[in-house]
Amino acid sequence: MDQVESLLKRPMAYDNIDGVGELSIGFMFLSFALLGWLQVHTPEHSIWNRMYVLFIWVGLMILVITLGSKAIKKYVTYPRTGFVKYRTRDTIGPLIVVLIIAFGVSALAATGLFLATRSRWNLMPALPFGLLIAASYAFGIGRTVRWKWAVAVSMLLGSMMIAVLPARLTGILASGSWVTTMFRAESIGAYLLCAMLYGVVFLISGGVSFGLYLRHTQAPGGQ
Amino acid sequence: MNRQTQTFNELDRVIHEPGRLMIVALLFAVDRSDFLYLQHETEMNKGTLSSHLSRLEEAGYVEVLKTYLGKVPQTQLRLTEAGRAAFQQYRKKLKKAL
Numbered sequence: 217m218d219q220v221e222s223l224l225k226r227p228m229a230y231d232n233i234d235g236v237g238e239l240s241i242g243f244m245f246l247s248f249a250l251l252g253w254l255q256v257h258t259p260e261h262s263i264w265n266r267m268y269v270l271f272i273w274v275g276l277m278i279l280v281i282t283l284g285s286k287a288i289k290k291y292v293t294y295p296r297t298g299f300v301k302y303r304t305r306d307t308i309g310p311l312i313v314v315l316i317i318a319f320g321v322s323a324l325a326a327t328g329l330f331l332a333t334r335s336r337w338n339l340m341p342a343l344p345f346g347l348l349i350a351a352s353y354a355f356g357i358g359r360t361v362r363w364k365w366a367v368a369v370s371m372l373l374g375s376m377m378i379a380v381l382p383a384r385l386t387g388i389l390a391s392g393s394w395v396t397t398m399f400r401a402e403s404i405g406a407y408l409l410c411a412m413l414y415g416v417v418f419l420i421s422g423g424v425s426f427g428l429y430l431r432h433t434q435a436p437g438g439q
Numbered sequence: 440m441n442r443q444t445q446t447f448n449e450l451d452r453v454i455h456e457p458g459r460l461m462i463v464a465l466l467f468a469v470d471r472s473d474f475l476y477l478q479h480e481t482e483m484n485k486g487t488l489s490s491h492l493s494r495l496e497e498a499g500y501v502e503v504l505k506t507y508l509g510k511v512p513q514t515q516l517r518l519t520e521a522g523r524a525a526f527q528q529y530r531k532k533l534k535k536a537l
Contacts (some may be wrong), residue, residue: 220530223464226480227472290509298476299508299515300469436475 227300229360234293235425238357240281242418247277249411256404260394296433321348345410346375367421374413378406446536453498454529458483459491463500463518463526471504471517492516500525 231237251273254264263269324344350372358364378386386405390396395404454463461481466472478488495501500522504515518526 220460220464220533223461224468227465227468230476230480294473294475294508297479299473299513300476301471301515303468303470433479436478 225360227302230297230300231302232357232360232425233297234288234429235422236285236288236293238418238422238425240285240422242415242420242422243281243284244277245411245415245418247273247415249408249415252404252408252411256390256393256395256408292430295435296429317348317352321345324348343375343379345414346372346379349414350375361425364421367417371414371417374417375410378409378413381406381409446532450532450536451525451529453494453500454525456491458487459495462488462491462495463522466501466516466518467523467526471515473508474514474516477516495522498522498525 258264350368353371354365354368358368383402386409387401389405389408390401454460462477465477465480492501496503500519502517502519504517506513506515
């Protein structure tokens with residue numbers, strides 16, 4: 217009976233068999249880190265600090281992720297290991313969960329940033345971020361692929377390291393910026409470091425999965 | 440005949456065969472997939488997989504759709520409503536028997 221139940225979970229695990237899901241998330245984090253960097257290191261009234269630029273940036277990021285994922289699936293994954301169309305309830309459900317988590321992360325980050333500016337607990341944003349992302353990753357991906365637990369642990373350890381870094385070190389990333397009139401430089405630095413850390417870890421993990429997938433699969437001669 | 444044996448005897452023989460059980464379970468979890476995906480997941484050869492799919496199609500549990508993915512012809516497979524109901528019934532009975 218357990219084998220039947222595990223078979224039912226295999227199609228969902230197949231969705232990230234090529235690591236494309238992780239590559240997309242990594243790209244997303246690095247995009248946010250880059251935008252954050254640009255916002256922090258350009259003057260307050262520069263184009264990068266306009267609200268509409270944020271929307272254009274996010275729109276372009278979603279476009280690149282969607283088209284890129286589709287292209288990899290179409291030209292690499294489907295010809296090698298087959299095509300799967302998921303049931304709408306299986307895709308809408310996780311999407312809602314992801315949106316709720318994203319909202320939760322944003323709320324936590326905002327609260328952390330707010331708390332950090334008001335108290336001496338400067339690097340608060342790194343810990344809830346790290347815990348939430350490592351736990352989500354372990355639950356979503358770590359359960360299906362054993363070595364991915366190491367990725368979840370590295371995210372958690374990385375977040376903890378950022379949280380305990382001396383404030384002057386993280387502060388360097390935002391020193392002299394107009395943002396420091398509203399937030400502490402070390403909090404902004406911690407946020408940028410977190411986004412870069414998760415982006416790089418997701419990209420490496422997704423890249424390793426993609427490499428292993430290419431190495432262990434090949435397109436058959438034809439149906 | 441005790442109740443457990445009776446429940447085992449009531450199991451759907453079309454689905455109960457291990458190869459077909461794998462196919463039905465995999466298709467149950469998705470809207471549809473192609474032949475290659477099932478071959479990859481079940482590790483069956485083309486002949487065996489085709490024969491199981493024919494049996495499931497005869498029973499009205501699987502629907503075979505001939506489509507194109509871009510310009511490439513593709514055989515897509517989907518569990519019918521009858522197939523879904525039969526698999527759910529099978530799971531229920533198997534749980535009861537165990």
